[in-house]
Amino acid sequence: xxxxxRDNQDKDGIDRRGFLRCMAWAGTGALWVxxxxxxxxxxxxxxxxxxxxxxxxxLSFVQISDSHMGxxxxxxxxxxxxxxxxxxxxxxxxxxxxxxxxxxxxxHLSKPSEFDTVDQVLxxxxxxxIFYVPGEHDVLEDDGxxxxxxxxxxxxxxxxxxxxxxxxxxxxxxxxxxxxxxxLGTLGEDQIKWLEDDVRHLKPSTPIIVFAHIxxxxxxxxxxxxxxxxxxxLGYFKRFGSVTVLNxxxxxxxxxxxxxITFHTAQSxxxxxxxxxxxxxxxxxxVPAERLRSVLGIADVNFIRGRHTLxxxxxxxx
Amino acid sequence: MKKHQWSLRLVGMTLxxxxxxxxxxxxxxxxSEDKAAPNTAVKIDNFSFAPGSITIAAGATVTWTNNDDVxxxxxxxxxxxxxxxxxxxxxxxxxxxxxxxxxxxxxIHPKMTAKVVVQ
Numbered sequence: 001x002x003x004x005x006r007d008n009q010d011k012d013g014i015d016r017r018g019f020l021r022c023m024a025w026a027g028t029g030a031l032w033v034x035x036x037x038x039x040x041x042x043x044x045x046x047x048x049x050x051x052x053x054x055x056x057x058x059l060s061f062v063q064i065s066d067s068h069m070g071x072x073x074x075x076x077x078x079x080x081x082x083x084x085x086x087x088x089x090x091x092x093x094x095x096x097x098x099x100x101x102x103x104x105x106x107x108h109l110s111k112p113s114e115f116d117t118v119d120q121v122l123x124x125x126x127x128x129x130i131f132y133v134p135g136e137h138d139v140l141e142d143d144g145x146x147x148x149x150x151x152x153x154x155x156x157x158x159x160x161x162x163x164x165x166x167x168x169x170x171x172x173x174x175x176x177x178x179x180x181x182x183x184l185g186t187l188g189e190d191q192i193k194w195l196e197d198d199v200r201h202l203k204p205s206t207p208i209i210v211f212a213h214i215x216x217x218x219x220x221x222x223x224x225x226x227x228x229x230x231x232x233x234l235g236y237f238k239r240f241g242s243v244t245v246l247n248x249x250x251x252x253x254x255x256x257x258x259x260x261i262t263f264h265t266a267q268s269x270x271x272x273x274x275x276x277x278x279x280x281x282x283x284x285x286x287v288p289a290e291r292l293r294s295v296l297g298i299a300d301v302n303f304i305r306g307r308h309t310l311x312x313x314x315x316x317x318x
Numbered sequence: 319m320k321k322h323q324w325s326l327r328l329v330g331m332t333l334x335x336x337x338x339x340x341x342x343x344x345x346x347x348x349x350s351e352d353k354a355a356p357n358t359a360v361k362i363d364n365f366s367f368a369p370g371s372i373t374i375a376a377g378a379t380v381t382w383t384n385n386d387d388v389x390x391x392x393x394x395x396x397x398x399x400x401x402x403x404x405x406x407x408x409x410x411x412x413x414x415x416x417x418x419x420x421x422x423x424x425x426i427h428p429k430m431t432a433k434v435v436v437q
Contacts, residue, residue, distance in 0.1 A: 073387040073406065109389060109403055136426040140391065140403040181395045181423035182431050223365075224429040281364035284387045 059166040062090050062097040062127065063211070063299040065248030066268035068137065069118045070108035075271035075284035076292060079108075080117060085317045086269040086298050087125045093300060097127045098165065103248035103266060104135030104176065104213030110142075115150055134159055135213040135249065136176040144177055160191050162198050168303055169202055171195065173212040175227045185214030185227035192233050199236050207242040207303065207310070215247040217256060217263045220276035225250050237261060244310050246299070250282075253297075253314050264312050267297035294318040357381065360432070362390050362404070365424075367432035374414060376436050381411040391425035400425065 067083050076082060090097065100122070107114035115138075122130060132151040139147055144158055155161040158174040173195070175185035187195075199208070210216065212227075216234065219225035227233075237243045243261045251273035256263045271284040272295040279285065287295055297316040361368050362384045374380065382392050384404040392401040392410050398420070401410035414420065414436040424430035 075387065109405060137389070140389065140426065176426075179425060179428040181421065181428055183428045222429070224427055281366070281386075283365065 059168060059303040060093075060095050060097050061099050061101060061165075061301050062093070063101045063103060063246050063248075063266050063301060064090075064269055065103040065213075065266040065299075066105040066135065066251055066270055067102070067118055068105055068108040068268065068270035069114040070111055071270055071284070073271075073284060075286045076296075079270040080121065082293065082296055082317060083118065083121045083269045084124070085293060086296070087121060089298055089315060089317060091124075091126050095302075097300065099129035099131060100125065100127045101172075101211050101246065102130055102132045103211050103246060104133050105137045105248065105268075106132065106135065108137055108270075110138055110140040110146065112146070115146070131163070131170070131172060131211075132159075133172045133174055133212055134176055136179070139177055144174075156194055157188075157190055160194065166303075168207045168209055169199070171198065171208065171210045173210060173216075173233070175212050175214045175216070175230075180228075183228050184221060184224050185212075185216075185230075187227060187229050187233055192229065195233055196236050199240075202240070204239050205241055207244075208237060208240055209244045209246065209301075209303075209310075210237075211246040213247065214249045215254075215263065215265055216245050217258070219250055219254055219265070223276065223282040225276065225282070234261060242310065244312075246301075246312075252295075253299075255312075262310070264299070266299040267295070267314065267316070269296055269298070269317070272296065359383065361385055362392075362424075362430075365390075365427055365430055367422075367430060370432045371435065372433075373435040373437060376415055376417050377413065378436075379411050379413040380434055381409055383407065383409050390427065390430070392422060393425040394420055394422040396420075 064086055068079055069083070071079050090100070106118050134144055134147045134151075138144070148155070148159055152159045155172075158177045160172060160174050162169060162171045164170070173187060173191065175187050177186070178188065179186055202208070214227055215225055216227050216230040238260070240260060245261060245263045247263070247265045248268070250265050251268035251271065252265065252275065253267055254263075254265045272287060273282050274285050294316050297314055300313040300315065302311040302313070356374075357379045358372055358374050358381070360372065360380055360382045362382060363386065365386065367382070372380065382401070382404070384390050384406060387406060389403040389405050391403055392399070394400065399412045399422075404410055414434060417436045420434045420436065422432060422434070
């Protein structure tokens, strides 16, 4: 057996290097388990044969992102169908998630009809509670007024809030409003002050899950994939034992562990975007139609209390 | 584009010749010259404005066209102008009446920056 694939023997247009590069962002259905700040991964197929406790966590929820309702270009002419496929995927999970998080870019152009369509499609999902944060595409015309009317009940400022579920403290942040020329995502002074107050009363042992649209770490600032004032916000999490940050925006899976904080970005349900620096711009990436669903997906998150263990499973829609 | 620059230069030369002859002549005469200023197009391609810097005469109109698959919002730093969300092939025009340097950016992709210099 040759140790290397020297050239593209299958004549499918994908050589080994290209395949590996693809899989790095496509999300391969791996299960990531975080224990004491160390990421361990298992393949989904191995898990199916021998499920661990992590797969039957005490708190299970699902993250979807970037549904871009209204997008109709070559990269995906039918974003309704792929969102429906995401719902089918969620409904087929062995354990019904307690709720869903939508990490923004619900719509493509902030049109009322686009929001309506997403609401309609998501009604078919088994989890009936959905927590949202806006993406920049949801606050295009009116600084997010419409977004707040629809999803902002009980939130502060531009739509930030926190809640507790089974001992886990969840914080939804907004970093897509009032963006400054030349800059990245912005949280702003008011929100950072609120955040400081929000976590002040928590015990260091409280697991924290933060979710926001644009990554709260510098994924690729040249493409605007980061948040200018995230370091200040993340500073308030230093005394906690387990902090997980879930983002969208970049339409691909990326993960990073920095000290006590684990960062994770989810796939889009609408269209993929290129890996950082591999294209002239971060615009929608068109893949052959038969491959589209293998580069879209959802993230299923399991938490086990007492072990500070969080497992994020990325599954594609294929 | 070259043609525009050339005709601008011509306008400039005519203007300075006129001003030299008239000394501190009436401003209304300058304005009548400005009406001839060419309108200018800026393309939005691959998350950038092209050209990134343009120089126009006061009174000229700049028209932005979005060629990307995602929307962009043309917004001046000082909020003097802001387009609606421009979907693919949508256009936005703004007429610059006062001389000055106008820096602008995309309100949803703020890494995209450019400027219009109005003379």
